[in-house]
Amino acid sequence: MEQLITKLRASLSEGRFIHSLGVAECASALAGRFGADAEKAYLAGLLHDCATALTPEEMLALALEAGLRTADEISQDPVADYHAALGAIVARRDYGINDPAILQAIAYHQIGGVPMTTLDVIVSLADAIEPSRRGEQIDAIREIAERDLLGAYLEKCRLYMTNILRSGRPLSLERVRVYNYLLTLR
Numbered sequence: 001m002e003q004l005i006t007k008l009r010a011s012l013s014e015g016r017f018i019h020s021l022g023v024a025e026c027a028s029a030l031a032g033r034f035g036a037d038a039e040k041a042y043l044a045g046l047l048h049d050c051a052t053a054l055t056p057e058e059m060l061a062l063a064l065e066a067g068l069r070t071a072d073e074i075s076q077d078p079v080a081d082y083h084a085a086l087g088a089i090v091a092r093r094d095y096g097i098n099d100p101a102i103l104q105a106i107a108y109h110q111i112g113g114v115p116m117t118t119l120d121v122i123v124s125l126a127d128a129i130e131p132s133r134r135g136e137q138i139d140a141i142r143e144i145a146e147r148d149l150l151g152a153y154l155e156k157c158r159l160y161m162t163n164i165l166r167s168g169r170p171l172s173l174e175r176v177r178v179y180n181y182l183l184t185l186r
């Protein structure tokens with residue numbers, strides 16, 4: 001684990017590394033609270049943004065090589081949209097992670113997926129509420145996450161979708177599909 005952390009620290013910006021440590025710790029705490037594997041949650045949290053170490057050119061080349069398409073055909077920022085799916089590829093290739101549950105949690109951390117495991121939800125939620133994320137709305141989600149994992153995650157989805165709509169950017173169809181799926185779990 002120590003080697004992995006050293007390698008990750010060397011590849012990411014300082015801010016992104018601190019965020020990654022925050023997500024790892026937050027995800028592991030959520031896993032303890034909601035009955036998921038805390039070690040897998042920690043590892044997935046730690047590596048969730050590992051693909052952001054790549055240059056945009058490297059990301060696009062790897063995405064092409066892997067036959068990836070973005071979750072959304074109307075995307076205006078393919079590099080940002082690829083980093084989650086590419087994270088799973090980089091975690092396997094550069095960090096030796098072979099556990100499919102960890103790799104899926106990395107791949108799903110940004111938009112989610114259908115279906116989603118508890119581990120997937122935990123890592124994606126931790127990405128939004130780790131300690132360096134600030135704001136009243138984030139605090140409100142943190143508070144719900146004390147007792148209700150799905151409730152907190154639904155609130156995160158609503159907040160992110162609202163922010164995307166308000167900014168005038170296109171809303172990924174996949175986000176809506178994931179949100180509707182999550183509602184059926186209620």
Ligand SMILES: [Fe+2]
Binds near residue numbers: 048084109110
């Ligand atoms: Fe990310």
Ligand SMILES: [Fe+2]
Binds near residue numbers: 019048049127
């Ligand atoms: Fe992140």
